[in-house]
Amino acid sequence: MKFKTTIQFIANSLNTNTIKHFFSLLAFLLKKNNILNLQITKTYLPLYIKxxxxxxxxxxxxxxxxxxxIxxxxxxxxxxxxxxxxxQKLMQILNFSSKNLPHSLTIQFKQKILTKI
Structure with a gap:
């Protein structure tokens, strides 16, 4: 039985530059620690204007x-x-990057484990 793990990040911010900076930092840390063969997909959700x-x-x-x-x-x-x-490496990177976030950026992590029968 194979397990497929996916992690979903949802980033909310008042400024697009902070989100782009966080994602570029995360991509750099993943490449630096030689975590390869990952499928990374990024989607943009609708803009909320109040x-x-x-x-x-x-x-x-x-x-x-x-x-x-706003x-x-x-x-x-x-x-x-x-x-x-x-x-394990990814969780260490996430702990490091979540401590160094700008104040205007909020991030939610969701981990899903899918089994293939």
Whole structure:
């Protein structure tokens, strides 16, 4: 029976540069530690925009308004075909990289183990 392990990363940020920086750092660390034969796929999820309207002058001028928006970018990264030896190295790399994240970046890890019958 063969086991196929995949890890899913979901990254949320207000800035696309922080996500791209994290993924490039992760790819560099994987290449540096000679973890090869991995299938890495990256998908972009839809952009989430939240808009606010604020009154500039709350007493007299009701038409004087300012509109603000917060954009949240989401990316997913799938790493598959991981052996048990590479899994230990990968967990060490993930622990290191998760400690060195920017404050505006949040990352979720999901590990799935699929069995082939």
């Amino acid at each position: 808009k606010f309207t604020i009154l500039k002058s709350p007493h007299v001028h009701k038409t004087a308004r300012t509109q603000l928006e 954009r949240t970018y989401k990316y997913t990264l799938y790493i598959s075909n991981i052996s048990s030896y590479n899994m």
